[in-house]
Amino acid sequence: xxxxxxxxxxxxxxxxxxxxxxxxxxxxxxxxxxxxxxxxxxxxxxxxxxxxxxxxxxxxxxxxxxxxxxxxxxxxxxxxxxxxxxxxxxxxxxxxxxxxxxxxxxxxxxxxxxxxxxxxxxxxxxxxxxxxxxxxxxxxxxxxxxxxxxxxxxxxxxxxxxxxx
Numbered sequence: 764x765x766x767x768x769x770x771x772x773x774x775x776x777x778x779x780x781x782x783x784x785x786x787x788x789x790x791x792x793x794x795x796x797x798x799x800x801x802x803x804x805x806x807x808x809x810x811x812x813x814x815x816x817x818x819x820x821x822x823x824x825x826x827x828x829x830x831x832x833x834x835x836x837x838x839x840x841x842x843x844x845x846x847x848x849x850x851x852x853x854x855x856x857x858x859x860x861x862x863x864x865x866x867x868x869x870x871x872x873x874x875x876x877x878x879x880x881x882x883x884x885x886x887x888x889x890x891x892x893x894x895x896x897x898x899x900x901x902x903x904x905x906x907x908x909x910x911x912x913x914x915x916x917x918x919x920x921x922x923x924x925x926x927x928x
Contacts, residue, residue: 766778771865771867771906772867773865773866773867773870773906774865774906774910776867776870777865777910781926788927788928855883855884857879857880857883857884858876859876859880859901860873860876860877860880860901861873861876861901862901862902862903862904863901863902863903863904863907864903864904864905864906864907864908865902865905865906865907865910866905873901877898877901881894891927891928892924892927895924895926895928899911899914914926
């Protein structure tokens, strides 16, 4: 995808990151779909054998079912969960991250603030979508606000929010 020449480096970097992340998610989805299809084929073969056994009076030679696929390992966050108990976390008064305008100089600090909040208060979010919307709530100024607005316009056009996790 080519970007206009006047695209700020921060937006270009964010888009590059999102494209890379989307590619990883697509590959993961393809692997999971393959595992599901393999499992479905094995279950279908077993169901056909059971149906055949139930409907026939003659003994049926049994064929070993295809091996069940090994499920992929669970996705784990890149960092271990904090050691604090939920009671300790509930007592923490966590500040919200600052508003983000896509200024390159404040990008890392914003990302660090969001990461800390999400890790220290996971009980406040029930899914990735909530985390995404919470983070986008701080895209209030400059190019970040325009980019966020574009995401919601895409959702209005397609019925699907363009960022899923």
